[in-house]
Amino acid sequence: xxxxxxxxxxxxxxxxxxxxxxxxxxxxxxxxxxxxxxxxxxxxxxxxxxxxxxxxxxxxxxxxxxxxxxxxxxxxxxxxxxxxxxxxxxxxxxxxxxxxxxxxxxxxxxxxxxxxxxxxxxxxxxxxxxxxxxxxxxxxxxxxxxxxxxxxxxxxxxxxxxxxxxxxxxxxxxxxxxxxxxxxxxxxxxxxxxxxxxxxxxxxxxxxxxxxxxxxxxxxxxxxxxxxxxxxxxxxxxxxxxxxxxxxxxxxxxxxxxxxxxxxxxxxxxxxxxxxxxxxxxxxxxxxxxxxxxxxxxxxxxxxxxxxxxxxxxxxxxxxxxxxxxxxxxxxxxxxxxxxxxxxxxxxxxxxxxxxxxxxxxx
Numbered sequence: 001x002x003x004x005x006x007x008x009x010x011x012x013x014x015x016x017x018x019x020x021x022x023x024x025x026x027x028x029x030x031x032x033x034x035x036x037x038x039x040x041x042x043x044x045x046x047x048x049x050x051x052x053x054x055x056x057x058x059x060x061x062x063x064x065x066x067x068x069x070x071x072x073x074x075x076x077x078x079x080x081x082x083x084x085x086x087x088x089x090x091x092x093x094x095x096x097x098x099x100x101x102x103x104x105x106x107x108x109x110x111x112x113x114x115x116x117x118x119x120x121x122x123x124x125x126x127x128x129x130x131x132x133x134x135x136x137x138x139x140x141x142x143x144x145x146x147x148x149x150x151x152x153x154x155x156x157x158x159x160x161x162x163x164x165x166x167x168x169x170x171x172x173x174x175x176x177x178x179x180x181x182x183x184x185x186x187x188x189x190x191x192x193x194x195x196x197x198x199x200x201x202x203x204x205x206x207x208x209x210x211x212x213x214x215x216x217x218x219x220x221x222x223x224x225x226x227x228x229x230x231x232x233x234x235x236x237x238x239x240x241x242x243x244x245x246x247x248x249x250x251x252x253x254x255x256x257x258x259x260x261x262x263x264x265x266x267x268x269x270x271x272x273x274x275x276x277x278x279x280x281x282x283x284x285x286x287x288x289x290x291x292x293x294x295x296x297x298x299x300x301x302x303x304x305x306x307x308x309x310x311x312x313x314x315x316x317x318x319x320x321x322x323x324x325x326x327x328x329x330x331x332x333x334x335x336x337x338x339x340x341x342x343x344x345x346x347x348x349x350x351x352x353x354x355x356x357x358x359x360x361x362x363x
């Protein structure tokens with residue numbers, strides 16, 4: 001039976017591969033993910049173009065360089081938010097949205113670490129022109145994969161370890177042109193590095209973010225308190241927060257998703273921790289420096305960056321999904337899609353049953 005099962009899976013994979021090569025089909029409907037759409041795409045829009053401050057509507061600034069990334073008129077910021085996500089949760093979300101994910105990479109290489117979503121510029125408890133977050137400070141300086149990443153060995157190594165692109169096939173044109181780093185650089189890095197030498201701005205932003213992440217190992221902090229990924233064991237929000245507080249002496253912002261198509265409980269998604277800009281700079285210059293973190297809690301909290309956090313329900317248990325158990329049934333395909341191997345097997349069984357019915361009718 002096991003041999004037959006393997007033969008059927010192999011057949012499904014080969015048929016899908018042949019089909020994608022001989023009859024190229026359109027990519028999944030949500031491919032590439034929203035944040036990876038090219039700047040000239042009509043859906044490439046930011047939702048926070050209009051800010052609300054002190055009950056008055058602030059008009060959005062003029063779009064610069066024909067790119068849908070509105071500059072808010074200021075680059076000043078006192079802190080950064082380092083946002084890290086749990087890879088298995090992101091991958092599950094992408095698959096449920098019929099989009100791509102580098103399943104094998106998550107299972108093999110990123111099952112034991114939180115990864116960088118972005119390092120966001122912010123003024124804690126302070127608004128400038130109606131916003132706490134400066135963004136899109138230089139739409140003329142786009143990230144160039146070959147020049148800013150591929151040619152810099154240290155940058156390449158650090159992003160591979162802490163900031164990989166999981167939602168686009170590695171090495172593809174979209175991977176190089178519209179990877180997560182391109183979006184994060186354009187929206188926040190351009191403000192963070194505005195005062196630095198122009199040729200070093202992108203490289204500095206990427207290295208400063210990854211070097212900060214190298215000092216903030218959330219997986220290790222949770223594991224020290226016996227909080228580990230699982231297919232069924234859950235934890236409370238307070239347990240997760242206390243484990244991180246014990247290690248870094250700050251209260252984290254923890255967000256969850258409710259993906260009940262795959263999980264019986266809410267699942268951990270992202271964790272945010274903050275630091276002053278000076279601490280981030282010092283950490284980048286001194287490998288022995290341990291950055292001092294601060295609470296990200298701010299008031300008021302009506303910014304879209306906070307509203308979209310999808311906070312965990314403190315009254316409900318939280319699952320940290322184990323990568324292999326969550327994703328073992330999926331296989332990324334050459335056409336940029338993801339195939340559910342079990343579903344394909346069930347479909348094959350249904351087809352076999354239909355064939356049996358046909359033969360019965362003929363007899």
